[in-house]
Amino acid sequence: MPSDIFSYREPSPSSRGKDGALSGMKMALQPNMSVRGWPTEAGSMALRRFVALENATVVERLKEAGAILVGSTRMSELGFGLAGDLTASAVSEGHADCALITDTMGESLVAASIAGLWALKPTYGIISRLGLIGLVPSMECYGAVAMKPQDIAPVMKVIAGRDENDFSMPDLAIPDFRLDGKKGNTIKTIAVLKECLDLLSDDEAALFRSGLSRLEQAGFSLQEESMEEFGLFRTVHQVVGSVEASSSAGKYDGVRYGHRASAAKNWNEMYLKSRAESFGMPVKAYLFQGAYFQFENFDAFEDACRIRARLVKAMDDLFTRVDAIAIPTRRKKHPAEKALSVTQVYDAFLLTLAASVTGLPALQVPGVMSDGDFDSGLQLVGRRLSDPHLLSAGARLRR
């Protein structure tokens, strides 16, 4: 039922958009991606009745390229985790050719894996975040989910690129998403990390190994590698992410938009009650964690920032020896769609945090790591700006 999937449907989407690179392509968005005039509640009572005043840069570019914006889907609160998120269903059920999912800790990759779809979480900083309402500005980005990689590349080509209104974009050369098969054949050696295998249960490890043989059959060479710090991604993500979330969610006070509590004695109580009633789990717990580090243990936050820099360097070092890293996308015993506590969320996204913490691109490939009953998804994490190369490597794998 479409009404379950969408929180808002464009009443009269043009059958064909403007002439452009994405003419006729149907796109589903999440209601935290600003489209002028659309309800933009980001899955949270804290933004109830908020209507975007301006288009996100991404939305502007999609429209300009002729994409048809069909509507916005039900999403998790502020894009944190996947509980209640039906965005990938918009694609798997045929309402859209491609959907954009806010990716803070691997949501686009895991959602695609659950739905048997492809997803690309791009290099952080190649897409303008202007108009994206999220929680963790140093990690969140637009992930793209589609039935086939050929539908992801043109969307990325349109939405990636410098935005003079987003000063937070680093000065990066935007990768060319028009790679054809041959030119894109740059990914050859793929690492398997010992420490990643150590995190997996026996079942998960067995499924992963069976899938790795498919990589070899497709001509990739596998290389055992070690990265001692791999276990730190979870802690670093949680400390940095929760602090940024606590800071950026400070603006939801229920005054100009959003749920406003009634019967408060004074303004302070009104804010407290409004916020208490607005946020649900697991976001509320996450904000408390962030506030703890902000107010009570700031040193831990600063340590986490330093370790994060070290992790970025460790990954860069690894990429001097290999072209990509293979990791399962999700875990069977830790379903993301049912994760309602912060711990459950981090358990469910344990394997996709590396790309979020380091800002590296990651591709989710369906149908490779499957025992017929459960498909964990194959995640390929690549070098910074190697996004199109990941897409062509994935396509080669499934050919």
Place this chain on the structure above:
Amino acid sequence: MEYESVIGLEIHVELNCATKMFCDCPNRPGDEPNQNTCPICLWFPGAIPKFSREALEKASMVCLGLNCQIQERSAFDQKVYYYPDLPKGFQLSQAHRPLARNGWLDITGQDGKTKKLRIHHIHMEEDVAKLVHETEGRTPISLVDFNRAGAPLVEIVTEPDMRSPYDAMEFIRALRTQIRYVGSSDCSMESGTMRVDANISIRPKGTDQMNTKVEVKNMNSIRHLGDAITYEIQRQIACLQGGEPIVLHTRLWDPEKKVTTAMRGKFSGPCVPDPAVAQILVSQAWLNEMQARLPEMPAQKADRFIRQFGLTREEAVMMSAERDLSEYVEAVINHGIKPKTATHWLATQFLPALRERRQTIVDTTVKPDRFAGLLSMLERDEINANAAREVLNQLFERDDSPAELVEKAGVRQISDASALEGLIEKVLVANVSAVADFRNGVSKAMGFLIGQAMQASGGKANPKLIREILTKKLGA
């Protein structure tokens, strides 16, 4: 026991940029409420701040004007606290990496000696919105005006080098002069473009201990700053003498009652680096460009005025204290007026006339060329001082040139001896007793006769010439 005070200042200066600090909205807080707003400065979800180059330039000029070292790398943090005038929950401020450090200003101490007062750092930050509390009517309400939200500020934090209210007032005067010179702000405490908070502690004279300080806010003039510090020092001494400990807190200056009163405890939240605002990396080339924009500063200018124009130190300091005035006086001198004449007439006639009319040097219609035109007629004895004062007043009211006004008023000075001779003859005839007095040695009779002659000429005669002719005729 004799105490001495230890005073440090925190000074917020609103930069006179065309736009706000992180968006293109006009930086005009006084407009109709909420006119100058956009999703960025309303702090709506999804907005991303766009740091203004002009704000960086104007802030950098302040730093250079206060002898600070601009840091190669600076960055904005989210200073977390909630108040209804800051509904996004944090203020963008440079808590960890300020724009500049280690500055200083010289003042002349009460003992007449030069005293160097150090500046710890200068950082940039955005201003918050303005709350308007409507208490009349059935339900009191609070309104928020976002015109000021995101206005560009610098905060200047001094070292605790000041020892008296005098030091603090002199420091603020010097700071105001420097910042006005570089053109970044008018630094008016009265209109709120400069806000000064003072941190005050006391200690036994001669020791170097640092005791608990008390912060005092809400002074809206330099004089109030001095009064508030004086009061606070006395209050703290009375506390100690009464056996009461000094506790760290903030007090508000009440200008009516001339006392400070304790205010709500200030909540100080954490500062989290903001990933959405790019760090600022200052290149040497850019720094050179800023340095090249630095005008000749008042101390150097005063020295030059002494050297080049032969002014006394007092005159030179006065003429260089404000950049507009200094440029004005220099323009007048460049029109060929003697520096002493220009200085004297500016100080005693022109500036009082401006004040009377509530005009400024910048907006007045009496531009340097017109004023110089008037003074050159005076210097050439074409008019006398009385006439010059009269014509100066008319210069403010009309667009005519000084020469036209002199003609219209008919005050051109009579410096033609033959024209005056007859006139003086008549005066001598009409004032026989005064002439007799003079001849009998009553010297002040001469002054009376000159006055009579001036009157007879309708004020137009050259008094010097009258004296000469009279002296000759009376054979004195």
